[in-house]
Amino acid sequence: MAEKRRVRIDLEYMGGRYAGFQWQDNALAIQQVVEQALEKLVNHQVRLNASGRTDAGVHAELQPTHADITTRMTDTELKRGLNSLLPWDIQALDVRTVHGKWNSRGDAKWKTYRYVILNREFPSVFDHGRVWHVKQPLDMAAMRAAAAHFIGEHDFSSFRSAGCSGKSPIKNLTAINIEKTGDKIVLHVTANGFLKQMVRNIVGTLAHVGKGKMKVEQMDAILVARDRQAAGPCAPAEGLCLVGVIYQDDLGEK
Amino acid sequence: MAEKRRVRIDLEYMGGRYAGFQWQDNALAIQQVVEQALEKLVNHQVRLNASGRTDAGVHAELQPTHADITTRMTDTELKRGLNSLLPWDIQALDVRTVHGKWNSRGDAKWKTYRYVILNREFPSVFDHGRVWHVKQPLDMAAMRAAAAHFIGEHDFSSFRSAGCSGKSPIKNLTAINIEKTGDKIVLHVTANGFLKQMVRNIVGTLAHVGKGKMKVEQMDAILVARDRQAAGPCAPAEGLCLVGVIYQDDLGEK
Numbered sequence: 001m002a003e004k005r006r007v008r009i010d011l012e013y014m015g016g017r018y019a020g021f022q023w024q025d026n027a028l029a030i031q032q033v034v035e036q037a038l039e040k041l042v043n044h045q046v047r048l049n050a051s052g053r054t055d056a057g058v059h060a061e062l063q064p065t066h067a068d069i070t071t072r073m074t075d076t077e078l079k080r081g082l083n084s085l086l087p088w089d090i091q092a093l094d095v096r097t098v099h100g101k102w103n104s105r106g107d108a109k110w111k112t113y114r115y116v117i118l119n120r121e122f123p124s125v126f127d128h129g130r131v132w133h134v135k136q137p138l139d140m141a142a143m144r145a146a147a148a149h150f151i152g153e154h155d156f157s158s159f160r161s162a163g164c165s166g167k168s169p170i171k172n173l174t175a176i177n178i179e180k181t182g183d184k185i186v187l188h189v190t191a192n193g194f195l196k197q198m199v200r201n202i203v204g205t206l207a208h209v210g211k212g213k214m215k216v217e218q219m220d221a222i223l224v225a226r227d228r229q230a231a232g233p234c235a236p237a238e239g240l241c242l243v244g245v246i247y248q249d250d251l252g253e254k
Numbered sequence: 255m256a257e258k259r260r261v262r263i264d265l266e267y268m269g270g271r272y273a274g275f276q277w278q279d280n281a282l283a284i285q286q287v288v289e290q291a292l293e294k295l296v297n298h299q300v301r302l303n304a305s306g307r308t309d310a311g312v313h314a315e316l317q318p319t320h321a322d323i324t325t326r327m328t329d330t331e332l333k334r335g336l337n338s339l340l341p342w343d344i345q346a347l348d349v350r351t352v353h354g355k356w357n358s359r360g361d362a363k364w365k366t367y368r369y370v371i372l373n374r375e376f377p378s379v380f381d382h383g384r385v386w387h388v389k390q391p392l393d394m395a396a397m398r399a400a401a402a403h404f405i406g407e408h409d410f411s412s413f414r415s416a417g418c419s420g421k422s423p424i425k426n427l428t429a430i431n432i433e434k435t436g437d438k439i440v441l442h443v444t445a446n447g448f449l450k451q452m453v454r455n456i457v458g459t460l461a462h463v464g465k466g467k468m469k470v471e472q473m474d475a476i477l478v479a480r481d482r483q484a485a486g487p488c489a490p491a492e493g494l495c496l497v498g499v500i501y502q503d504d505l506g507e508k
Binding site for chain 1: 266313333337341343344345346347376377378379380382462465
């Protein structure tokens with residue numbers, strides 16, 4: 001008989017057809033699809049845990065997950081088997097056996113999300129479902145100045161959507177990078193953790209600043225308010241993608 | 255009353271949902287979708303002509319077209335109106351009035367297609383429908399050496415699929431660029447014209463060379479054979495995209 005072991009499974013997915021990462025009663029979630037594929041391969045019930053939930057419509061270029069399985073299949077065989085069963089919009093990038101206490105969520109130290117705004121008059125056929133299309137020209141300098149106010153350890157309650165299960169609203173946001181590439185404004189946000197829709201609420205607020213609907217000087221007051229009503233609107237899911245998670249191991253820590 | 259005028263309409267489209275550019279009896283073509291949108295705007299029958307047909311599933315980042323219309327709408331109003339009526343996977347990038355003899359097909363001097371091969375073990379979720387996924391590693395140096403044999407004026411009958419309506423199989427192919435970016439092999443092919451599925455047949459042949467199934471030294475014999483059976487297989491449509499068309503005007507010629 002094979003022994004039980006823990007595997008780390010790095011997924012990539014397009015979120016457009018799914019109700020987010022986490023199991024839902026009435027809609028198809030990525031977790032369900034992957035668990036069912038794994039269960040077919042290992043022939044026992046499997047629980048897949050991820051570094052964090054992603055909302056409905058949000059994509060992932062790298063979503064680390066883990067599961068405990070009992071099978072004679074090697075990691076490579078598992079990866080091939082999974083990818084042969086998964087639909088085109090979910091793929092396993094990597095499968096490897098890890099020590100039994102490794103935890104995709106608990107051990108995550110830093111996460112980075114990318115948000116892409118297409119800032120031009122008309123939408124792009126090729127970017128459909130992958131960007132937030134904003135017609136009105138955005139003031140990049142004002143957005144960058146506003147973003148600087150969010151760097152550091154803050155109470156991000158004003159950027160926390162209803163239904164958030166996170167214990168503490170205090171997060172350490174280490175970087176917000178804002179770059180322009182052609183018609184696209186690309187934001188990278190890195191923190192030690194995120195509240196529900198925190199990146200989208202930050203991006204929606206920065207876009208309000210870019211449009212001149214909010215002022216850079218308001219940012220500190222928004223943080224202090226600890227009230228979701230104080231910040232700008234939530235930016236749409238399709239522009240958001242989880243792109244990286246750094247673990248204790250990666251940092252050489254124990 | 256408004257006067258009749260000729261407009262150039264530059265389109266971009268994802269070809270996945272369409273039976274190609276040209277009207278089909280039993281399937282939806284891009285030409286039909288755009289003509290019907292135009293007819294709603296100008297309230298008379300319209301014939302849309304393109305720089306060339308693209309096959310079912312082939313994309314275009316820039317497909318120049320022209321049509322004769324009678325309307326009081328300005329070019330900008332036409333562009334906005336068109337884009338409000340067109341589906342998400344077809345958009346007008348530009349609409350402008352041209353002189354009455356300008357011809358999107360007849361005046362085209364050079365066309366460039368891009369073909370993208372994803373060369374790695376597993377497909378990519380984000381490139382689905384946009385690339386040809388080839389698992390087996392391809393020998394880039396061999397592909398480049400083979401491609402060099404096609405540069406210049408040749409009879410491309412060996413790369414012409416059945417049902418081609420082109421008058422002459424002789425085309426002047428000025429460039430085949432092959433670059434590697436990460437897991438992707440990106441080919442750009444420029445010529446004064448293309449036979450039916452010519453780029454895809456060339457790419458399929460080059461991939462055969464890259465896999466070692468054909469030798470670089472066979473390329474001249476394939477051209478001389480003037481027989482479709484002599485060349486390699488046709489590469490799939492989804493990797494192909496029309497990316498540029500150069501006109502006499504652009505060259506400062508009359």
